[in-house]
Amino acid sequence: MLDDFFTRALIGGIGVALVAGPLGCFIVWRRMAYFGDTMAHSALLGVALALLLEVNVILGVFAIATAVALALVLLQRQAQLPTDALLGILAHSTLALGLVLVSFMAWLRIDLLSYLFGDLLAVSVTDIALIYGGGLVVLGLLAAIWRPLLAGTVSAELAAAEALNPERARLVFMILMAAVIAIAMKIVGILLITSLLIIPAATARRFARGPEVMALMASGLGALAVALGLFGSLQFDTPSGPSVVVAALLLFAISLLSLVFRRGERVLERSL
């Protein structure tokens, strides 16, 4: 079954979506979308450094994304510049550094587009093992810090007053984000990772009554988007990564429509 490239892509993509769902919810709740984007942009620098030092690319991306997250935490303490300015500086300078570094390595003919937009159809059995192994570790750690992270998201002061150490949970969460970006990069690419984190979570918000339910629904909706996107990509011969994001967007649009219809029904009821 794993011989088929399409099946491998499907299994790998769904694995990434399952992990991305709950993390994406926290990104939405904590308003960290640009933070996630910044970490993802730095991934290309990680790729370049990994190729230069001849280490595993996923490890390289994980290390650089973590470093960028920690750099941001330290820079925020200085408080000379607002966070959005810091994010802008880090996101684009790391992307530019990555591009410059790649151009230096003329001996490597790397396919830049596959890193920027993903190459879902080149998912290997090793990749699948990494996605599921890494994904299980990420989800296990997320479950371990769930309560302090959620309480800290509602109110960091409340969580700190009641001895939950929200600051440590936040740091662990950033490292988990770096890990997800590293394993998701191959599927949807550096420029589209954040969308796989955010769009299913935003879609789930319309239907969920509790945070845990929203996290599970985000996983399911993400997996559905991967499946729809891949079949669409096969059908219409479109690039796989962007197709997955378009499918996620369609699901989000449907969730918005359901809201409009519900409102419409209410208006209709009132007029009758």
Next chain:
Amino acid sequence: MATAPQIVDPEGNSAGGDAPLIEAQGIGVRQGARWLVRGVDLSIGPGEIVTLIGPNGSGKSTTVKALLGIIETAEGRLQSRADLRIGYVPQSLAIDRTMPLTVRRLMTLTGRHDPAEIERALDDVGIADLAERPVQQLSGGEFQRALLARALVRRPQLLVLDEPVRGVDFAGEIALYELIHDIRERLGCAILMISHDLHIVMRQTDRVVCLNGHVCCSGTPKAVAASPEYRALFGARAAAALAIYRHDHDHVHLTDGRVVAQDCDHDHEPDQATSMPRSDRDAG
């Protein structure tokens, strides 16, 4: 039937008793080069109600946050009992609409609790019927009650209330204070409260600490109200407001309709019965 084991826990004993729950000596909090508060001595014993008052920007919230370990102190000594259970009701809490959160889920935000206990806590604050309601749809008063229930379900040894009636209308404010009063009677937990409401300070507090960047005065509500530092800080009008309020409890009604205060620390001039309120004369 086996008899209950008599376990003597020396550590547990030494941690209990009348030893203060939290004790601060000369703590100070600095922001850059500026001291937000400095030299604060404060201790809260079991079952004690301590209220912090002071003008805006006097460091009331800062002091509370330092005591709770939310922000770091730059100097001084801060000690709290090991495994002190705190229930905290912060001053302002805006729960983002992106987070789906019902009142019931809010109750277990910082710890696991038995469903029956959650039900009881919600019932105690009078919002049992709102358990499944998203917190974003609650009114100001209902939300404050939900936050209070959330703190109570933890069975705290110390309940910390940072301006608990903020954003609540006047009628709701009175009801909320009544509720807090009830809670103290029933649970016997210590309460550390920040309040602007001087009447409440008078009625329900063991000790008032008046802050203005430092502890400007502290003691029983009566002693604080009478102290010159308090008058200097809040002005004579506020001091008079406290004094007038105190008369509500310490006066007698005469048959001719006059009201005569008893047991007062200051002079009365009963024959100067003008319509001008006393506070205005004091201010003038």
